[in-house]
Amino acid sequence: MMTHVHSHEDCRQLLGMLSDYIDGELEARLCEEIEAHLADCENCRIVIDTLRKTVLLYQMPDPPELPEDVELRLFKALDLEPYLRKEPLAEPDEDA
Amino acid sequence: MRIRVTKSLSLASEQEEVVGSNDLDEQALVAALKAGDRAACAVMVKRFSPRIYRVALKLMGDPDEAEEVLQETFISACQHVRDFEGRSSLGTWLYRIATNAGLMRLRRRKLETVSIDDPVELEDGEVAPRQLIDWGWNPEKHALNEELRRVMDEAIAALPETLRATFILRDIEGLSTAETAETLGISESAAKVRLHRARMRLREYLTEYFAAHRASVAERGDHDDARP
Ligand SMILES: [Zn+2]
Secondary structure, three states: OOOOOOOHHHHHHHHOOHHHHHOOOOOHHHHHHHHHHHHOOHHHHHHHHHHHHHHHHHHOOOOOOOOHHHHHHHHHHOOOHHHOOOOOOOOOHHHO | OOOOOOHHHHHHHHHOOOOOOOOHHHHHHHHHHHOOOHHHHHHHHHHHHHHHHHHHHHHHOOHHHHHHHHHHHHHHHHHHHHHOOOOOOHHHHHHHHHHHHHHHHHHHHHHHOOOOOOOOOOOOOOOOOOOOOOOOOOOOOOOOOHHHHHHHHHHHHOOOHHHHHHHHHHHHOOOOHHHHHHHHOOOHHHHHHHHHHHHHHHHHHHHHHHHHHHHHHHHHOOOOOOOO
């Protein structure tokens, strides 16, 4: 039998499970408990919403990938310069 | 002996996005690498260097050091490819080399400056939230601006190294919990605890930013919270 008397202790217990919850890795029974708690706990709703947004933000694409000069120096350091061509990446010339 | 890198192999390098996909092309690549094929080495570098660089950059927080980690990673990978047993994907193996190289540098850097341990972490695996302010900002609706990117990078840099590495691999690079744990040489449950701590700390950091942001928007009487 479960009652949803809201206490600070409930929030503490719930906090440790939030990452599993937003990753969908929490078992159904615990999800239900969390959702019941969220229904009447504004603070936890804010935490879960901002935690989810935090993860989403960092999953948004980060455009600058590998700068060309960094790539060039990498290929040089590996002594692989002949293979550094924009496209297609395949055999070096002398082998064709 | 020289094994030719096939066209399909180089094509795969353009298309492959998922780190964990340990498909036949990867097997062919690994076989060629083990046979000492230089072209295969180039394919590996081309395929994985953007991801490895991104990880190094986030981990080190410094482009020069990130570049050194990047070079170290691939020099080591090309030299030691015979040790690669193929139990994990090639990507995970490279992440492991890069993460170890980066963490080692960070530890050395710390020893050279002040000799103190990682910031004390809460023992029960939680980070108690201090900030309970709703952001009023929606990642689905807005593109990231430069200032927000800078704040996000600052937030990552403020994490203890072990939390930082876990978060980068799991949430930025999209490795599974199992792959993250394997890369870092820790248990899955430890990876989960670290990930949660990292996320909660980042959440706290970003909340401070959005709270200040909202306050300044309110002050200007401006309702556009996307701030170009
Ligand atoms: Zn609560």
